[in-house]
Amino acid sequence: MVETKQAQEPQGDSRPPPSWLNKELIQQALRNAGDSNSQVETIDVSVPVAAGDNYGSSIYRAKATLTDGQERSFIIKGPAAGAALSSATTEGRTFEREVTMLAQVIPQMEALLEEAAPGRFPPLAPRCYHHGTSPVEFLVMEDLAPSGFKLADRKRGLGLRHSLLALRSLARFHAASHALLRRQPELVEKLDNTWRAIDKSMRVFVKGQIQGAVEATRSWPGFEECADRLEKFKDVAMDMFAQLNDPKDGAFNVITHGDYWMNNMMFCYEDGEVKGHRALDLQIAHVASPAIDLVYFLTSSLNDHIHEHHQDLLLREYHCELKETMELLGLQAPSLEALLSAVDVHGPFSLFLAMARPILKAEHGLDVNAIFSGDHSCLVPVYELPEVKTWMQRILRDYVRTGWLPA
Incomplete structure (x- = not known):
């Protein structure tokens, strides 16, 4: 599979700099x-x-x-x-x-x-x-x-080398954060669940995302059941997402990045090979299961081939790095089986990213403010883009099969 190319720095808009930036x-x-x-x-x-x-x-x-x-x-x-x-x-x-x-x-x-x-x-x-x-x-x-760091191309998605690098970095992030939480348990309250504080306009946004998917899937032969499930899901989605982002007593909790997708990370390269990674935009970091970041990343950032064929490999590599780093810190990581179980439990959270696919894949970006105001009409045509439609049909079948999209 061809690896994601280094993305050129995008051209910014023409708005003047603010006066305070002096x-x-x-x-x-x-x-x-x-x-x-x-x-x-x-x-x-x-x-x-x-x-x-x-x-x-x-x-x-x-x-x-x-x-x-x-x-x-x-x-x-x-x-x-x-x-x-x-x-x-x-x-x-x-x-x-x-x-x-x-x-x-x-x-x-x-x-x-x-x-x-x-x-x-x-x-x-x-x-x-x-x-x-x-x-x-x-x-x-x-x-x-x-220092040579660049954004990857969000429209192409990450290939295997980029994905492995991002997940190994995430494993170290999680391991170190778990160690810090053991020393400073008060961080659990300080870094509380950001999904519990989101206001009603965000609920409008999420409902609009799902409604756009409902209208698109109703026009696809054989996906009528998916459309019905999505129609029911939109009314409970935000409460479910908030609950999944809560830390669980007695479970393996970490400080999550909270928004771990490819536009919130940069990569550096050496002789054309990806070698380094840094995380960006930690605005909604909070204490929760590491599975939150895992399902977020796997749904939002992989190219279609890696998403379909290599998720198991990526999770195993993440766990290997987590275990090794935890041992260096004098701590014990959860077993691979426990990690995979947590990913399965938190799997429905990936629906948030699945519904965001049109926004992530839109050629020139969508009018996000319009979606927040309740107008989701811009989403439906993007669902008909061949690469979005094919991906959505595949994962919706998977979500029905796993129960992540409840009946």
Whole structure:
């Protein structure tokens, strides 16, 4: 199978940079990064993501030219003006949560890994150099692009090498987070279930996704039962998703990424081969079963061939890395059988990603704000795209067979 190619950096939109993104902000980030002597002379701000590739915030790249002629680059995240997804998750304190993860939790996780095996493990995420809430909420992070990191092509999906790398990184993330939770159990409350705090507009969004699938599947011969099941499911979906994202007493819980799909990770390459991985966008990280991240990733990010033929291999490789990392941390991982059972129990959560397939595959992105407002009409034509229709028909049969799509 042909491996996913390195994606070229997308062309950003033309909106001007905000006034708060200025030299003083970058100067402070530079100091926090350990460079107190250099002075910022100029900054050049661009938008490094294409319209439709980011749904909950605004992303900027600031290239700073220093007075000594050197250059430094930072990624800045700020609020997305008018973004429905951002407002829908306000109650979930997404900005505050990402700051907590990048500035506090992940550095502690990485310290545990370094203590267990010095020099063995790469960073899990970009460094956080500066953050604040005035005049708006902002986050200044390491720019991974100068180190060769790129987004993969979300429309093609990940091949086997990329998928293995992403799941091994996720296994280390989960292992280190479990170790940290044992030392700091108060994190369970601090990183509570974000699905419990999502407001009614998100419920409208999810219902709209499912209704789009209902209307599409009713037109497909032989899928009438699936359409009926989806029609019933849309009224209970959000409550089921929230319940599945709760941590379970006595179970193996970790800090989940919460949104672990291919647009929230970057890969680096050496001689054309994928070699490195970093996780991005930890806005809805919370304590739950690792199966949440697994079903999220497997449903959202694999190319069709890998999704159909290699999920078992990927889960076994994830478990192998989890077990090995846990042993280095002096802990015991759950058995492979227990892990697979957890994936099966949490399998219905993958319906959230399955219904998002049109959004992920749309050529130029869909009008997400329209879906939040209750207009799902833009979804139905995308379900008729050959690659989306073929994939949906295959997985809907699987969901009926496994019981993940209840009668």
